[in-house]
Amino acid sequence: MVRFLHLSDTHLGARQYMMELREEDFYDAFREAIDIGLAEDVDFFVHSGDLFHYADPSNRALTEFKNAALRIRESGKKMYVVLGDHDRPKRIDFPAADIFDHLNIVLLGRDGCESTLYSGNGEEVMICGISNMKGFRKARLPEEYRKADAMAKDSLSSVLITHQAVEGYLPPEECEALKNEIPVNFSYMAFGHIHDSDQVKMGRSVFAYAGSTEMTSTREIKACARNGKAVNLVTLENGNAVVKRINLRRVRPQIEIDAREENYLALVRDALEKNPVHNGKLPIVTLKISGKSDRLKVGETLEKMKDTAIFRKPEFISEDRSAIEKPDDNSMKSYFAAYFKDNAEMASLAEKMYESLLNDDDDRTYSTVLGYLGITEER
Template identity: 25%
Template sequence: MLISHISDIHLGYAQFNLQEREEDLYEVFEESVDKSIQEHVEAIILTGDIFHNPKPNGAAIIKLARELKKLKEKSIPVYFILGEHDISRTNDVPLPFLFHNLGLAKRLKPDSPAQIKDLLIYGFNKQRRSNIDNGLLVPFKKLEKMIKSDEGRKSIEGKKVKKILALHQGLGDFNKFAGEIYARDLPLGFDYYAMGHYHDHIQKNFPEIENRLVAYPGSLDLGHNEPISDVEKGFLIVDLSNTDENVTAQWIKVEKRRLQINHSLDYEELAEYVKYLLDLSNKCQKKPVLDLKLKGAKIDPKILSGELS
């Protein structure tokens, strides 16, 4: 069985408040869905921050609805958890729940797994630092105990059960400053830990959890707190087909991202660099995003404006 693991989509986010950048996100999300269909996945898991804002604009809502409808027509179920960007501080009903109620997607729960064939999927919504103990660590222990005591955990209709846990939390093992929990805190008994929150692609098998795979696919495009840089973005195709070995995950790059360039140069080199940029821009389907830092003692703003206009 193959599943697609997509995270931190942030639909509705517009870098620099540009409509083009908002539409870029819609394009790469659509690309990730289309590639998942092409790979013949049997399910898709969205691990939080589906929207950039708990009250997203209409375009973001419509885009998600269209992609979920496309997947439903292909009989590919979609499961999701919430990230902090999906959750309102006013305790309003999260908008992604609408798609659960409409039957276009299914929200994951920590104590009642979703089942597809011989796969069980559990999930926790984002828990803030102030609620880590009660919201995660205590429930983790209960969940681990429940799985260990489940007499039918090893087979469904004669097949070995695979189990996935979906979380939107930062692991301190990868970033001690942004981390909220550690691999040693995760409940045992799962074959794959589908993570969201970190915008970089990270995956590792941890001995603390029986050498199981923990993976962040990363975001589909640069986020609001990420510097302009020419980094690759994508999602994961997770292979659960081997009953005797650990789960494997292949990272899939999204190709429709707008090129982003971060460059420094001396003021005297500007004219030549502008020629290079014009040539590069003509080869790109979309105009690149540029963060240019100039060094020099005598920079004339009028000449600079003329060179870059």
């Protein structure tokens, strides 16, 4: 029997809302995840990408990870990691995780399918890694998954570590993999990239997004309030995987409120009553107020409540903006069209820039903007 901890999308170095305390929150959640693995005396750790928030992490982020890696090595364990899209350097360079190989950090699948073998407790586990393959690498991903699946077929116990968005979890243009491309012969598939957790049984395989350890976007607030943030404690025995979710208790609560001036205060008070200070951490409130508002009065009212929560600067939405209709489908093209309404030119520009940025094509983004401005690019 082998036990390991699956964590993902820790985004060390992220500073949400440009708040220093939010950067500390990400380190705090990561430390707790490592604490859980060591307390459970797992055989090894698995990290499925976006270890860091930036490909060139700060010295503080590197130090936080170094401290965790030292604890892992001192316990005689290893951590197997793959690169997420945030981890992959934008130019030819070494990934940050690669410099910690002397501390039992094993980077797998930088350029494609790569495997290693773990032996312990009478169990042999084939561990295969495939890092994020967005952009020009995406076309190679199906073949890399086929290679990995063939390798897993010959192993009783096996783990796939990979960082991709699978269709159905994000809009189609943001996904790297189709469902029918996912391997079927692994005991456990540790996926990263999607920040909400999910777990699905696929034949003999357990497919799992562990989810992020903290929130990087307001889009995650509702799911986090519903399910929390957690890590997966996985037990492997004779090729079968059993998963136990362990909640992280140091995650700062966040609240998102859509209101009008006449009811925002009641909604804020009700939300704070349901989401009090947690582990010494004040909740962060994102407040959107639609319609006409006395902005100065709202600001003064929230200032008086600063001992109960951290209030971001409220967003005041005019009647015109609040009337924007949500598109019927889930494509970004429809969202741009709905937002810009009758301005087809701006909708087209937004779509082109989105596609080029999604594919890490900075040159195309630059050319698109110059073309829109009517500026001839110098050669």
